[in-house]
Amino acid sequence: VPVAEKRLVDVKLGELGSWLGTRDFTPNGILASIRKGHDRYYNKYINVRKGGIGGVAMLLAGYVALSYVWEFEHLKHDRWRKYH
Amino acid sequence: MLSRLVLVSANAAKNSSPLGAGLVQLSRLHTSPNSQAPVPPLPEKGGKTRHGIFPEELFQLLYPKTGVTGPYMLGAGLLTYFLSKEIYIINHETISAACMATVIIYSVKRFGPDVAAFADKLNEEKLQKAEEVKALAVASLAQAIEDEKKEQWGVEGQHLLFDAKRNNVAMLLETNWRERVHTVHNEVKKRLDYQIALQSLHRRMEQEHMVSWVEKNVVSSITPQQEKTSIAKCITDLKSLAKIQQAKATV
Numbered sequence: 233v234p235v236a237e238k239r240l241v242d243v244k245l246g247e248l249g250s251w252l253g254t255r256d257f258t259p260n261g262i263l264a265s266i267r268k269g270h271d272r273y274y275n276k277y278i279n280v281r282k283g284g285i286g287g288v289a290m291l292l293a294g295y296v297a298l299s300y301v302w303e304f305e306h307l308k309h310d311r312w313r314k315y316h
Numbered sequence: 317m318l319s320r321l322v323l324v325s326a327n328a329a330k331n332s333s334p335l336g337a338g339l340v341q342l343s344r345l346h347t348s349p350n351s352q353a354p355v356p357p358l359p360e361k362g363g364k365t366r367h368g369i370f371p372e373e374l375f376q377l378l379y380p381k382t383g384v385t386g387p388y389m390l391g392a393g394l395l396t397y398f399l400s401k402e403i404y405i406i407n408h409e410t411i412s413a414a415c416m417a418t419v420i421i422y423s424v425k426r427f428g429p430d431v432a433a434f435a436d437k438l439n440e441e442k443l444q445k446a447e448e449v450k451a452l453a454v455a456s457l458a459q460a461i462e463d464e465k466k467e468q469w470g471v472e473g474q475h476l477l478f479d480a481k482r483n484n485v486a487m488l489l490e491t492n493w494r495e496r497v498h499t500v501h502n503e504v505k506k507r508l509d510y511q512i513a514l515q516s517l518h519r520r521m522e523q524e525h526m527v528s529w530v531e532k533n534v535v536s537s538i539t540p541q542q543e544k545t546s547i548a549k550c551i552t553d554l555k556s557l558a559k560i561q562q563a564k565a566t567v
Binding site for chain 1: 358359360361362363364365368369371400401402403404405406407424428432436439
């Protein structure tokens with residue numbers, strides 16, 4: 233199976249560079265990958281008969297984590313110790 | 317952008333059914349005109365998650381190498397690392413986060429099943445309404461089929477109707493024909509009777525005329541002399557006859 237068609241989980245570490253080279257980084261390609269990712273997540277966790285809380289909870293948790301990451305520069309001043 | 321995504325999918329998934337079902341159908345329409353195969357049914361349950369936020373795939377990924385406690389050890393190690401290096405900083409927000417987490421977990425554990433049952437009930441009602449519409453349509457179409465079959469059966473019997481009508485018409489024609497033949501017969505008979513009456517009248521008149529003519533001639537031919545002599549002869553004949561009678565009577 234050629235490198236370009238493998239999924240990321242199947243790509244070996246040594247092939248990572250060449251695999252990245254085959255990816256489509258044009259704006260259309262990026263939009264397509266975003267849409268595909270959204271569809272995969274949506275169809276797996278939300279688009280079901282009896283969805284659980286996991287579908288929404290994972291998105292909220294991700295939002296919390298991401299907002300913490302963006303706020304880190306401000307929070308750095310609240311540190312208890314200067315040297316770790 | 318992610319937050320907006322979260323809001324949309326939160327609305328869509330909170331009920332896990334009514335809105336979700338509506339949005340669901342939108343994403344599963346036949347977008348290409350080629351495939352007319354029936355859309356596969358929705359999966360029953362979503363992907364599994366442990367403790368609500370960690371996908372089961374992570375645990376399955378680490379199981380061969382680290383066993384059951386692997387991901388928990390990973391979590392504990394990461395937490396210790398973040399705390400000790402103060403990548404996660406403990407401040408007032410930590411306390412509020414802890415309080416909110418408590419409230420959220422308690423409410424989910426307590427009210428989760430009820431909300432899920434309510435959402436499922438809403439979905440059931442929707443499905444039932446759609447089913448009713450479908451059943452109604454099917455019933456009406458079946459009724460239409462029945463009516464059509466009845467019509468076809470009725471048409472088969474129409475030829476009997478036409479036969480009866482044809483018989484009626486034939487009878488009318490026959491009656492009319494017979495009436496006219498009767499009329500003709502009567503008319504002809506009348507004319508023939510007239511001719512017979514005429515001929516008999518002729519003969520009678522000729523007879524009577526002839527008789528009266530003969531009588532008249534005879535009477536006129538009796539001269540007075542002949543009349544006297546004939547009367548005298550009659551008287552002598554009568555006298556002689558009387559004599560004979562008298563003679564017979566005395567004998």
